[in-house]
Amino acid sequence: MYRGRFAPSPTGPLHLGSLFTAVASWLSAKAARGQWLLRIEDIDPPREPPSAIGRIFSSLRTHGLVSDETVLLQRDRHEAYAAAVEDLLAAEHAFYCTCSRQDLAVAREQHPPQCANSKQSPGVPASIRVHMPADRYSFEDALLGHVDVPVTEDSFVIRRKDGLFAYHLAVVVDDAFQHISHVVRGRDLLDSTPYHLRLQHLLGLPTPVYSHLPLLLNDQGRKLSKQNLADPLDDDMAPDNLRFCLEALGQPQAPARLGDCASLLAWAVEHWDCSRVPRHDLPVTRQT
Numbered sequence: 244m245y246r247g248r249f250a251p252s253p254t255g256p257l258h259l260g261s262l263f264t265a266v267a268s269w270l271s272a273k274a275a276r277g278q279w280l281l282r283i284e285d286i287d288p289p290r291e292p293p294s295a296i297g298r299i300f301s302s303l304r305t306h307g308l309v310s311d312e313t314v315l316l317q318r319d320r321h322e323a324y325a326a327a328v329e330d331l332l333a334a335e336h337a338f339y340c341t342c343s344r345q346d347l348a349v350a351r352e353q354h355p356p357q358c359a360n361s362k363q364s365p366g367v368p369a370s371i372r373v374h375m376p377a378d379r380y381s382f383e384d385a386l387l388g389h390v391d392v393p394v395t396e397d398s399f400v401i402r403r404k405d406g407l408f409a410y411h412l413a414v415v416v417d418d419a420f421q422h423i424s425h426v427v428r429g430r431d432l433l434d435s436t437p438y439h440l441r442l443q444h445l446l447g448l449p450t451p452v453y454s455h456l457p458l459l460l461n462d463q464g465r466k467l468s469k470q471n472l473a474d475p476l477d478d479d480m481a482p483d484n485l486r487f488c489l490e491a492l493g494q495p496q497a498p499a500r501l502g503d504c505a506s507l508l509a510w511a512v513e514h515w516d517c518s519r520v521p522r523h524d525l526p527v528t529r530q531t
């Protein structure tokens with residue numbers, strides 16, 4: 244059974260770039276007669292305005308994108324992340340690290356001897372990192388074919404010094420927990436994939452099929468993102484937004500008579516052709 248997902252972090256409202264990913268993952272799942280799940284990656288409370296989750300739900304619903312199962316909130320998953328961290332420490336794949344970013348930059352990623360510990364020194368704030376032995380990872384991307392991603396760090400953080408769990412850990416644990424078979428996401432996450440493959444291997448979890456989508460670029464050639472102040476989605480323009488995403492995904496043009504989101508999506512599922520999805524990033528000339 245194909246099980247796909249869309250997993251936004253609620254650091255603000257959705258924008259056209261996030262809708263593009265949501266639509267691509269939804270169509271891929273539905274065209275395969277599979278399920279599409281929504282997960283909210285709320286693991287960084289200081290960066291998450293309280294109203295964001297409700298607004299994301301309402302935007303997706305307005306665009307006809309509804310989760311096939313109860314929405315998973317990462318704030319409810321801390322026990323599972325802690326258990327995974329314990330497993331990694333017990334097997335000595337992970338270690339406590341007291342270095343600051345600056346220490347690591349000065350020491351060129353070399354940790355001092357006290358960082359080799361899988362036990363925390365009492366009273367010393369420490370992050371927890373996982374060793375990264377290989378300097379490159381290869382995998383088959385469903386969209387890009389064979390990809391070879393260089394890795395520049397010897398280790399990466401799975402739990403921060405402030406106790407918050409890192410994205411890499413949470414995403415891997417939850418993709419397995421939700422039995423996600425296919426991950427469709429933006430190409431900005433391609434560099435993260437080696438960390439995910441490594442954690443899946445160490446935790447004995449299956450690796451889903453990955454498809455890394457092209458990015459929508461703003462007029463300065465940068466990824467549409469909340470950091471780059473992309474405009475929030477205008478839900479009053481939902482059918483137009485969907486048509487924009489379908490066109491950006493290289494799909495055939497839906498007949499003009501289809502004016503509402505449900506019929507547009509139903510038509511797009513019937514005509515979905517993943518081989519038409521562009522492999523290059525896409526400048527956006529229209530922002531809603």
Ligand SMILES: [Zn+2]
Binds near residue numbers: 340355
């Ligand atoms: Zn260290």
